[in-house]
Amino acid sequence: MGDKTDKKRETKVLTKKKSDPQHLATPPRGGLSVAGQSVTRTDAVAKATGRLMFGADYSQEGFLHGKILRSPHPHAVIKSINVDKAKDLPGVAAVLTDKDVPGRNGFGAFIPDQPVICGDKVRFVGDGVALVAAQSEEIANKALELIEVDYAPLPAVFDPRDALKEDAPKIHEKGNLLAHDKLRKGDVAQGLAEADVILERIYEVPFIEHIYLEPDMIMAIPQPDGTMLVEGPMQAPFTVRRNLNAVLGVPINRVRVRQIPVGGAFGGKEDSPIDIGCRAAVLAYHTGLPVRLTLDREEVTLQTAKRHPMIMQVKIGAKKDGTLVAFEGVIYDDQGAYASLGPKIPPAGGVNVHAMIMMPGPYEIPHVKVDAYLCFTNQPYGGAMRGFGAPQVQIAHEQIIDELAAELSMNPIDIRRKNAFNLGSRTATGQVLDQSVSLRDTLEACAKDFGWDRRYRETDYIDEERTKRRGVGIGMGWYRTSIGISADACGANICVHEDGSVLLFSGITELGQGSFTVLPQICAEELGIRVEDIRLVQPDTDMVPESGPTVGSRSTTMMGNAIILAARQVKESIMEMASEMLLVPIDRLEARDRRIYDRDNPSKSLEFKAVAARCMGAGKRLIGQGWWAPPHPSLDPETGQGNPYFVYTYSTQMAEVVVDVETGEVEVTDYVAALDAGKAINPRAVEGQIEGGVAMGLGYALMEKLALDKGQIQNLHLSDYLIPTSLDIPDIKPIILEVENIYGPYGAKGIGEMSNIPAAPAILNAIANACGGRVRSLPADPEQIFRAIREAGGPPEK
Amino acid sequence: MKRNVTMTVNSKKYEVAVEPNQVLVDVLRDQLGLTGTKVGCAGGDCGSCTVIMDGKAVNSCLVLAVQANGSNILTIEGMETDQGLHPIQQAFVDKGAIQCGFCTPGLILSAKALLDQNPNPDRSEIRMAISGNLCRCTGYQKIVEAIQDASKKAPPSE
């Protein structure tokens, strides 16, 4: 009997029709009226008036203040720890060591390998060895000073290549090699043999800090019902919850996490709230009182995740005419002390594997071999930062492509034209790009607006003394929408009320990128109402479906799709009822701007809210749920072959710079960035992301670097870690292209990271073009450029 | 030992008892409840704490509250009026110059200080005036455009 029933059930599942992706990309018949508009952001006025409250603005009344005692050593055994004096200080509510962690003493975005409180040893400067909660910050700081820790320093590792040596000190039990990801396409030896010219180069990029303007903070508040509420600025409420429940030793449904307004994140607030959240929660667990844990600017820089530094060895082979035949890459990826988001989350998630996939660039290359070694060191750990491994490798491939062009006496634009992806191209992972391939469109649009041909011809000195030389450069890149893990999916709930107002429940967070505007735009479009009719509920794990983190440029696309599906579910009721009320067949009805009308006779219409009220009165379903998962990602663990991400976006950017060839100073004087958004749901917001992304890339190219000396950060202060000011950035011209993604809401795909990635390459290439010197180890600050010019034998003659 | 400090903030007179080691931004936020002014670095390097004190835009994290005795201070809360948003605020909203919003209050104050002194700045003057305010989200592009826009509509300075 079981067999027969199972067969029936199996058959049912097989014939159930999956969402036809075409419908998601297809706009309403009357065309788009809300999505696609540069609608004013829903939170703009609150931010402009200072009324919007960030975490630090919340009242501190009733809260204890939490502080973390951190290791001053990069690698050491904790021989003993004495907290007695600290505990005795008046006003101290708790001083905790490792034995006080109620559940799992480990947290991490993927692998929970970082101790909430270190017990046996510390692995980087900043590792937490004790926690304090006190009545004021001042008392908490004093208590920290009274904790006595006896360390026995261990030999430490500061370079991933050293970490791989036989005799290297072991940072974790299993050794220092956290992952070795491999990509094998074709036969790279054969490819190199066929090449007319082969270039080998090494490119290096340092630790980079997010420098979101709002320092991290978190609040852990024990609830009357025994559950724990943790709220604060964050990008990944569900990842935080998943760690909290394990650390507290309770089921997932006994923890609640709530995102509050975020003052910038860029990937950094994926990890950091897990860190301070678990610690604050443990303090709150022990004291039974609300705990507020804040980091000052230096603490943020000291202890939170970084962009991975990488040493990238590239060997590229090409024919005389510039056709690429072989690419061989080796990445030494510095993971730092803990795993965070570096290792592979199957099949294609994680920084290391993503960097590997992105490394050969958006070019058709028949033979590719990449080995990416992810290594622990006793340094700050690498997490997510805008681009997730792509910014680093794109600096490598865009520079070597330019170097190859120079070797072959080709115009940099022509070598790219020769090899750029087309529709139907096969990537290095063997994925056939079967839709939404706009790379060449971005290249040509950018070149045209920038005036590439003329400017490339006219590179020259701009002053009589011949100290300042102008040059131009291209950065061309690609980036995924989604994160390449099997669990990648989004869900949304929509509740329509009898007065036409709507609640939208989505787990995607607003970081400044505009999600709290764009997602309601999609909802309003699909329901046929206005953005102001929708209240997007503050993401709260008790209230919104688990939807993954706000990362990987996935939000607009994946949550947008879920919202469309949820809206359609509610719309079924609305349209059925409207059809009954108007006596018009349902397939003739349109919903737009709060009205539902007969397409053939538009004056025959009803107000949306009137129909909603009737539905409520008739017991008709007014709640919709949408769930959207992309086509399953795949990637062979041995060969790196598969379809890791379901759609890519593309961007070409061009920079003009003037280099002072005597000092190495650079001014970026002009900039054009063309980016394909699939469909810009809010064009002004897309422009804002392009402009901000370019600025961040400019910083990466010219001035950003965490200087470490034996694991100690030398430039913790914001006066010493430099990001661009308004005087360092030129006017940026953004160009938005729209090449439809069939798997996206009205054709959209993600853009938040793509905007950032080609900027550093474009500027680095422009610098080389201007002064003849090429900087291969970032940042290209004045000294590095000065040295590069000297290495090149001096600045160009003409 | 606490001191009594009198200051006029957003046209309202306040008298507060402060410790000498309290900085102005903390007193504005914690004692006067004016949390619109933000703390991004507490070291004068980011401008998130910008207020206008006696007509000059300053980092309020570098001013002791006791030094502000007798001064006239404008914070973001004092920008809008009964008639609505100040033209600078409106321009920021309309031009998409706000993303995460953390740097926004400081920038609006720096813009006000600029336009009070120089009602028709060119773009390079605008960039110079806001060069002490860091923004990580916007690339400054739309901020410069918003300030330029507002300069065409701003009322004469008080």
Add this chain to the structure above:
Amino acid sequence: MVLPKFEYHDPSTLDEACQIMAELKEKARPLAGGTDLLVNMRRGTVSPEHVVSLGRIEELRGIYPSNGQLRLGACLTAAEIGQSKEVNDLINPLGSGANSLGSPLIRNLATIGGNLVTARPAADLPPPLMAYGASVVLKNSSGKRAVSLDNFFRGPGQTVMEPDELLTEITVETPPPYSGGGYIKLGARKTLITSIVNVAAFLSLDDRDGTITSARVVLGAVAPVPMRAPSSEQVLLGEKPTDALFLRAGEAAAGDSKPIDDFRGSAEYRRAMVEVLTRRALNMALRKAKE
């Protein structure tokens, strides 16, 4: 933000301030703009028991041009100095230096006195002032003395000031006709930046197209204190200004400099930049001198 605790004094006259300093000596720090003091207090590098604010003392905020001299009150802000007509007319590099200090926000607080007293090797105002032979007036309850800036700095954060002294005034002799100066700051970004190297130069000619009668070259961020470049000045004195001369002067200045390696730059690069910036600052000075 938690600053260490201290007692606060805010005298309304200079005499009152001197009295307080006489009593408290090294237990007290004077407070002007606070842009260095508060930062250092927060970082824990300094923790005074007493802070003496100079903010109420009006006479410290004046600009007093007088016979053959320009006197600048120590509590003039960098913004006031940078925007001052007198300063820009008479000591143009000081105006440039003031305008490149910090950010527009910092400049509204930071003072010329503070920039000198904090004595950072890379500070913006000492080189232009030293290039014009400036001196400072140090006052205490028993009197006052003038000290040439050439002899004022002793090391990073250290000056010749006694614990009970206040820096009240900066004095610059009016430069002769056919003279001018230049100040150049090299940094890793355009503003809000500590110099990698900075250079100020002053030239005085015996007439518009004549020879150099007086030359000063001052280097910042390449020694424990802002320093004169004597070899460079030697090269210049008595010569007619030419490109070749300035090239040699630049090389000589580089030879005088004593830079170190730090996370902002290497000694080698700094030395090379002293050469370039000296040459350029001399050209600026020459252009001004000929105006």
